[in-house]
Amino acid sequence: MTVGFVMLCHTALDRAAQVARHWATRGCPVVIHVDRKVNRANYARLHRALSDLPDIRFSERHACEWGTFSLVAATQAAATVMLREFPAVRHVYLASGSCLPLRPVAELVAYLDARPHTDFIESVTTEDVGWTIGGLNLERFTLRFPFSWRQHRRLFDGYVALQRRFHFRRRIPPALVPHLGSQWWCLTRQTLSAMLEDPERANYDRYFKRVWIPDESYFQTLVRQYSVNVESRSLTLSKFDFQGKPHIFYDDHLQLLRRSDCFVARKIWSQADKLYRTFLAPDAASQILAEPNPGKIDRLFSKAVERRTKGRAGLYMQSRFPNENWENGLTAAPYSVFEGFAEVFQDFDTWLGKTVGTRVHGHLFAPERAEFAGGETIYNGALSDSARLRDYNTLSFLPSLIWNTRGERQCFQFGPRDNQAPSWFMARDRNAQVSVISGAWAVALFHSNQNFSEIRREAARLQKIEAEHLSILRSPWTKARVRIWTLAEFVQNPMEPLQTIIDEINPRALRRVTEAPRLAALAGFGLFLQNLRNQGMQPVLMGDFPVGDDTTSAPARSGRPYLVK
């Protein structure tokens, strides 16, 4: 008892000949169907190349077009020849011209001998299929498809839409339950002959002639009528990409294919010399009878599909430039934005860096330059600190920085003095943790040595900018994790908010924060605000700061910072 191969060929006939010879010289008869579109000279060459082999037949040629019944008709014709001409064949294996056997034929024969009544064919009900492309599952069986999908896509789509609109339905023959599956199968003589010789066949064929992609449904549906033992999987390793095109194997897949323990793989690139040389070599000593295990290859290809459809979050590059809201994540990793902290605390960045164990930048969007951590002029990825370069395309700068420093959390300061262009970007970004002490910019003015009229003007400007920024952060479109305190609120109890932020940055930290950052001197700040009021400017973002100078909060301690329990 043996297995016979039916090969459907349309290109790379020299490769098909090589594989056919491999099988035929190892006791497996081969019936070849060549697409009628192949010209006569090429067909004759193939014929000649295999003329020395007694166990090779050529079946009647059909012109095959993808997605139509012609492929089924070609298969039927070739299978009929196989069953008629080679009575010793018990299993018929459907392969294509770009298939390649990965294991010695003897192993396949032994495998099938151990399962003499099993039909290997992927056959899944339409409800359970997850892989069809283009959304046609059950409708493949209930609509009509007179137009070519390849050549007249518009007519095809239009006609489908029309039929949907008018609720057109074809009647599925009552005996049949639609099933779909990979077109590459291996069926027993019993099952296959029952299919081909059934008096009802003409009716079924007539029905399937109008079904969409019948090569993925004809045998898969009918096998359920005749088979006693369907094993719903294909023995051929064949993977499809997100558009339903088969993935192609190249020389560099050699090890992967070897370890897959699959019997046959498709589709092989016709010039993958090393694969053909290796797998068609005289059979190596037989290995253990392993079950096919395509897991690794599955993972490789499903990763490729994911890369093509989802891409890497936070990456903007020459072949990935998502439209707004299609980014799958605006940036590559979580980061923290601190607004007002550097003004309220002395040496805040040093303290934060020590506490969360990461590098902390100054104001990345400062008007003078991007204040990278440690005063660097160039940062990861050779990002320059030049304000001109940064502001030329602000929406490239921040995602680039986050992408370049993947694996290391970024923290930076932001405030109303800075370029406000990234406000919306940060607000929309789920990865952003934005903590704001509103009105804290006034502390810097309070400490500055400027004339009061200048301070007043600057205060008015910064307040306006920050108010706008806060309204962005409070908008319903904001996805960032935003926390806002007024300055007055914050200085009442600075440690609790700090602890919350730190915990969020570093959730697995075992120790609580013990050393607090030192607050900037605020003695007289209330009076300073009152002076601003007296000059006609209304500072509102700081909250209710007591005018009576440094009586209540008096947070400006000197000496050692206090400890939290």
Place this chain on the structure above:
Amino acid sequence: MRKRRELTPVVSRVSAIRPSDILLFSTLRNERVRLPYFLKYYREMGINHFLIVDNGSDDGSREYLAPQDDVSLWTTERSYKRARFGADWLNGLQMRYGHGHWTLVVDPDEFFIYPFSDTRPIRALTDWLDAGSIKSFPAMLLDMYPKGPIGAQPYHEGQDPFEIANWFDSGNYTISRNSKFGNLWIQGGPRARMFFADMPERAPALNKVPLVKWQRSYAYASSTHMLLPRGLNLVYDEWGGEKAAGCLLHAKFLDTFAVKANEEMLRHQHYANSHEYRAYKAALDDQPDLWCKWSDKYINWRQLEILGLMSKGNWA
């Protein structure tokens, strides 16, 4: 189209081109020292025929190229600038000889790499693109530079230029969309960082689409940065996914650069009144070092794909 008439054939072997051949088009001037490695690199990649326009070389480039079996050569003394920086000449040749072929348009200092380029020849790529009905393939220009002053290590004929210039900037590129042509406009890298920090808008464009399944009706609008019809520029995914993309490793910053910059300054034959070269010239006088401690050393295409400069897309 008329610009094609400016070309005088030196040696034409176009009759040897078979229908499935992959063709390389290039225009050059005084690149003799680079040519041996250039031809070797692309022959090994699987290019079948080179169609080259020589713009008045006087360093023996023409004499070197003429006897090569797989080269067809044209020459012209006319203005590079008036021929839209060579694009008109090459568009003409592509229209005539490129129709139906995969065509790669590169300068002699541009080295194309694509996913799996170390294990798969370019035909594997074009077959895969054909199977997916993809007509154009992008490759961003990646400026490569040496560590130390440009020109400290002399380049020898036949040498792999990336033995010298093997550093690059991995993450300082800016991207915006060009609504007129639908292409992305990419700038940045060491040239923007070093020469154009004061005028970033002038920094050279790095987006390129060098590999195209050519049709008579196609044309490069500006160098290989933009194509017509516009659909060919849609080499990027707009819905979050990644399409496959390669890189053009740019071996510009070798010891030949200073000579070139001087020459181009005098000839005024480059884009925007040679603004670019003027910036180089000014900077070059102080022996610049493009290298910084955040420069990455080039290893292979996989490294560039991990860094996000190119992508395998759904090729696996």
